[in-house]
Structures are given as C-alpha cells and as structure tokens.
Amino acid sequence: MSTTTFVTTAIGTSALGWLVFIAFRVGRREPDIPPGPPTLPILGNLHVFPTSRMHIKFTEWAKTYGEIYTIKVANGTATVLSSLDAVGHVLELQSNLTSNRPPNSIAKMVADDLHFPTLNYGPKWNSCTRAARVVLSPSAVERNKPIIEAEISQLLYDFMREPEGFFDHTKRWSASIALSTVCGKRAPQISTPYVNEFYSMVFDWVRLLEFGAILDLAPALKYLPEILAPWKAEVRRIRLWMQDLYMSTVKDCEEREARGTSNGCGLETVRENAEDWGLTRPMIGFLGGVLVEAGGDTTALTIHNTILMAMAHPEAQKRAQEEIDRVVGSDRLPTSDDLDRMPYVKAFILEVSRLKPTAPLGFPRAASADVMYKGYRIPSGSTIFTNYWSISRDPALFDDPEKFMPERYIQHPQGFGKALRSQMEQQGSDNTGFLKLWPGVAFGVGKRKCSGTYLAHNLVNTATLRLLWAFNFDKPKDPSGKPKNVDIWNDKPGILGAPFPFDCDISVRSPKHAELIRQRFRDAAPIFEPFEQELCEADRQWWNFCRNHG
Numbered sequence: 448m449s450t451t452t453f454v455t456t457a458i459g460t461s462a463l464g465w466l467v468f469i470a471f472r473v474g475r476r477e478p479d480i481p482p483g484p485p486t487l488p489i490l491g492n493l494h495v496f497p498t499s500r501m502h503i504k505f506t507e508w509a510k511t512y513g514e515i516y517t518i519k520v521a522n523g524t525a526t527v528l529s530s531l532d533a534v535g536h537v538l539e540l541q542s543n544l545t546s547n548r549p550p551n552s553i554a555k556m557v558a559d560d561l562h563f564p565t566l567n568y569g570p571k572w573n574s575c576t577r578a579a580r581v582v583l584s585p586s587a588v589e590r591n592k593p594i595i596e597a598e599i600s601q602l603l604y605d606f607m608r609e610p611e612g613f614f615d616h617t618k619r620w621s622a623s624i625a626l627s628t629v630c631g632k633r634a635p636q637i638s639t640p641y642v643n644e645f646y647s648m649v650f651d652w653v654r655l656l657e658f659g660a661i662l663d664l665a666p667a668l669k670y671l672p673e674i675l676a677p678w679k680a681e682v683r684r685i686r687l688w689m690q691d692l693y694m695s696t697v698k699d700c701e702e703r704e705a706r707g708t709s710n711g712c713g714l715e716t717v718r719e720n721a722e723d724w725g726l727t728r729p730m731i732g733f734l735g736g737v738l739v740e741a742g743g744d745t746t747a748l749t750i751h752n753t754i755l756m757a758m759a760h761p762e763a764q765k766r767a768q769e770e771i772d773r774v775v776g777s778d779r780l781p782t783s784d785d786l787d788r789m790p791y792v793k794a795f796i797l798e799v800s801r802l803k804p805t806a807p808l809g810f811p812r813a814a815s816a817d818v819m820y821k822g823y824r825i826p827s828g829s830t831i832f833t834n835y836w837s838i839s840r841d842p843a844l845f846d847d848p849e850k851f852m853p854e855r856y857i858q859h860p861q862g863f864g865k866a867l868r869s870q871m872e873q874q875g876s877d878n879t880g881f882l883k884l885w886p887g888v889a890f891g892v893g894k895r896k897c898s899g900t901y902l903a904h905n906l907v908n909t910a911t912l913r914l915l916w917a918f919n920f921d922k923p924k925d926p927s928g929k930p931k932n933v934d935i936w937n938d939k940p941g942i943l944g945a946p947f948p949f950d951c952d953i954s955v956r957s958p959k960h961a962e963l964i965r966q967r968f969r970d971a972a973p974i975f976e977p978f979e980q981e982l983c984e985a986d987r988q989w990w991n992f993c994r995n996h997g
C-alpha cells in the first residue's frame with residue numbers, strides 16, 4: 448500500500464469512526480441530567496414522543512421516572528417537572544435562569560421580535576410585559592368593570608336568544624372583552640369582521656407554529672428553496688395578515704384620539720407612556736393583538752370546560768344553583784362579590800380548573816444556563832414543561848384525584864387530601880414549602896407568570912356564577928328521550944385543553960330570570976356605545992334589531 452493510499456484510508460476510517468461515535472452520542476442522555484425513557488442513537492426519544500395529547504404520555508412517564516425527568520430529541524433535551532417542589536425550585540427560585548422560551552424560528556419570521564410571549568427574557572420582553580401588566584392590572588380591571596359587566600350581559604342574552612350557538616357566543620364574549628378593554632373596540636357578533644378574521648388568522652398561525660417545532664429540530668430545512676418548502680409562502684401570508692390585524696389596533700386608537708372620542712382603553716395608557724417604557728409603534732400594535740390572542744381562547748375554553756363539567760355532573764350543578772338561589776334569589780343578578788358567601792360555587796370553579804385545566808402543560812419555558820435540582824443538571828437550552836396535568840392528579844396531594852369533587856375545596860382551601868392535611872398540620876403552616884403554589888400554578892410561576900391572571904379570574908368567576916344563576920345545562924337527549932353520553936375528554940390537539948364543539952341543552956331557569964337578562968342587556972346599550980365606533984354596517988343593523996326586540 449502506498450503512503451498516500453494508507454493516509455487516505457486512515458483518514459477515511461477515522462472520519463467514519465468519528466461519525467459513528469457522534470451518531471451514537473446524538474440522542475443519548477447525558478449521565479448527570481434527570482432520567483427518562485430509554486433512547487435510540489440519533490433519535491433519542493423521538494420515536495416515542497407523543498404527537499397529540501402530550502400531557503397524557505408525560506403523566507404516564509412521570510409515574511415511572513418521577514417528579515423530574517428528561518426526554519431526548521436528537522441533541523435537544525426537554526425537562527418535565529411533575530411536582531410542586533420541582534416547579535418551585537426550578538421555575539420560581541431560579542426564575543432568572545428559566546424564563547426564556549424555546550427557540551421559535553417561525554415566530555421570528557412571522558412577527559420579527561414583536562410577539563412577546565414567544566420572546567426570550569430580555570429588554571424587549573420586559574418593555575412589553577411591563578405595559579401588559581399595567582393594562583391588565585387589578586386597578587385597570589376595576590376601572591373596566593362597566594364594559595366587562597355589559598359584555599357578560601350580552602353573553603347571557605345570546606345564550607337565551609340562541610342556546611344552540613353557545614360555543615361561539617362564548618368565543619365572541621371572551622375576544623370582545625380583551626378587544627374592548629385593551630384595544631377600545633368591541634365585537635357584537637362572532638361574524639364581526641375583525642373577530643372573524645382574528646380567529647381565522649390565529650388558527651392558521653397556530654398550525655404554522657406547530658410545523659415550526661419540526662423546523663427548530665432540523666434547522667437545515669430553512670435553507671431549502673421555496674419550491675421544496677411551501678411553508679415559506681405561508682410565513683409571508685400570515686406575516687402580512689398578522690401585521691395588518693395587529694397594527695389596526697393602534698391605528699384605531701390614534702384615530703379615536705384625533706376625533707376626540709377616546710374611550711379609556713388600555714392602549715391609550717400604553718401610548719401615553721410609550722417613550723418611558725421603551726415601546727415603538729409596532730410594539731404597541733402587537734401588544735394589542737397579542738393580548739387578544741392570549742386572552743381570547745384561554746378564557747373561552749375555560750367556560751366551555753365549565754359547561755361540560757356542569758352538564759356531566761348534574762348533582763354538582765344543582766348544588767351550586769341552590770347555593771346561588773339561597774344567597775341571591777331571582778330578583779337580581781349575582782356579582783363576583785357574592786362569591787365570598789358561596790363556598791360551593793367557588794369550589795366548583797376551582798375543581799373545573801383542577802380536573803379539566805386550560806393549559807395542561809403550561810406554556811413551555813427554556814433554560815438560559817445550566818440549572819440544578821436535587822443533584823440533577825437541567826442543561827442550558829433545555830425546554831422545560833410544567834406537568835400541571837400530573838400534579839393535579841397526584842394522589843399524594845388529592846384524595847380520589849380522578850373524581851370531580853368540588854367538596855374537596857370546602858374541606859381544605861387548597862383541596863388537599865386527608866393525609867397531606869394532617870402532615871401539614873404537624874409541620875405548621877409556615878413550613879409547607881412549595882405546596883403554596885397550588886392552585887395558582889395553573890397560571891404559571893416566576894417572572895413569566897400569566898399577565899392576565901387577575902382579569903381571567905374575574906371573568907371566569909363572574910361568567911360561571913351568572914351562567915349557573917341563569918341557565919340549566921343538560922345532556923342532549925337521543926330520539927327516545929334518554930340523555931346522551933358526554934365525552935368530557937374530547938379535546939382538540941394542541942397545547943391547550945380546548946374541547947371540540949359539543950352539544951348541550953341550555954334552558955333559562957324561569958321567566959323572571961329571562962326578564963332580568965333582557966333588562967340588563969337593554970341597560971348595557973350606553974356602556975357599549977364608546978366601544979362601537981368602528982362597527983361595520985351589517986353589525987350596526989343586527990345590533991339595532993337586537994336592541995329593539997331584546
């Protein structure tokens with residue numbers, strides 16, 4: 448063998464050996480990170496990674512691998528936290544290192560750096576979050592109470608007018624509240640052009656984001672020519688659509704100001720403080736759009752889940768209604784202040800959120816540096832999931848965790864089971880560690896905790912209370928008059944616990960209730976007016992018809 452052949456063969460063999468070595472390392476779990484399912488070379492756990500209803504598989508794995516485990520996908524790591532202690536130590540105590548979001552190339556291509564819930568922790572996120580927290584603060588929510596109440600009066604009126612459309616009425620209501628309080632314009636119908644377009648755009652945007660997860664696993668796909676990558680055209684389409692919709696929020700606000708018809712919406716406050724808070728005009732427009740995006744779906748699906756649970760548990764629904772009737776009667780509508788005298792209704796709301804959560808895996812975070820927990824290393828760059836689904840079903844925390852039992856929150860303010868309660872009594876109330884995170888963990892913990900928590904509580908509490916006061920929610924009947932089975936777990940794929948549209952027999956509880964609902968709706972007209980400056984002609988006609996015949 449000549450020297451050249453020898454050298455070429457030696458280089459070739461060692462390159463091949465190196466490639467094999469790398470291939471076997473890729474996908475392998477590093478020895479100091481939390482355990483997890485067995486891996487395959489290159490793939491890691493990709494072959495067993497769930498493509499839908501991830502929380503179910505993640506909870507199954509938690510039973511085998513414990514409160515903290517990892518899933519490997521090629522070189523990447525996802526860490527799953529399935530106890531309050533792990534969530535508290537990793538996401539609250541080390542919040543400065545665990546407040547990034549996982550890489551999201553699609554969000555960057557579509558929205559540059561303007562979609563703040565997808566941004567990493569940093570100055571831009573800080574400016575937007577500061578503004579969001581002012582717009583959604585308790586004092587802003589209290590100031591917005593008249594329009595919030597008026598929107599709830601339309602929700603009740605819509606349920607009574609057209610009960611079979613309840614699913615869309617709820618979506619209209621939640622979007623309209625975020626739109627009116629933040630952007631100063633409302634939507635009287637689900638077909639109101641802005642809302643209709645908004646929901647269509649968000650639907651396509653979420654689908655594109657799901658594809659984006661694949662793109663972030665295989666970044667080389669970004670360099671494919673467009674003929675082989677049709678998603679690039681979709682990126683351009685959604686980018687223009689989103690910019691158009693989101694920037695119209697600030698444009699409308701500017702025009703109202705120029706006409707002298709400002710209505711006190713959140714974006715007005717943001718515009719006034721923009722310079723101090725480091726916000727540009729595009730950042731303000733996107734803030735408006737993003738808050739409608741973040742608040743619309745989450746609140747609506749929470750009410751959809753509440754209706755599902757009320758229908759599936761008629762005895763609990765009846766008990767809640769008896770309590771409401773005892774405290775309020777049928778001569779007036781209940782208010783959120785009445786809740787303090789309604790322990791069962793309060794417990795009902797908390798139990799829905801425990802058993803049928805809005806975000807079963809929270810929203811994923813990412814570590815910006817190595818983070819330690821109980822001797823394990825969570826590697827820098829790792830995606831971090833809060834396994835709320837598993838925590839909410841942990842038998843160490845809750846008796847009969849799979850059962851819908853609002854009473855648990857009457858026996859203990861956090862709903863904890865007998866064994867844990869006596870353990871807590873022995874330890875003393877100051878020494879219960881991160882158990883204090885329950886049930887607030889439903890909204891996230893640490894620096895990236897949901898900015899809309901106060902508004903969301905207010906909306907969910909008031910809407911649940913009033914819907915249960917006003918209506919009976921019964922299972923639909925088959926042709927022989929027998930109640931049909933209800934599948935409460937029939938959720939859409941995706942990160943949220945959103946049910947597919949379902950049927951429900953909704954009936955107003957008495958003529959007296961019906962008259963009060965009509966009257967409240969009529970009384971709301973002058974409160975709506977300042978938020979109706981941008982209504983289209985079709986909305987105006989429909990709206991006048993409802994008011995005159997309401």
Ligand code: HEM
Pocket residue numbers: 563564565576579583625737738739741742743745746749805806809810811812889890891892894895896897898899900902903907
């Ligand atoms: C029942 C209703 C809601 C639930 C269960 C919910 C839950 C959550 C959760 C789990 C997160 C992720 C927090 C984290 O990363 O740890 C989040 C983020 C967020 N939520 Fe909510 N949310 C609700 C309603 C709302 C509403 C009404 C708004 C505003 C109108 C809102 C605005 C936001 C925003 C802007 C973020 C992103 C925060 C960030 O990335 O820094 N949410 N929410």
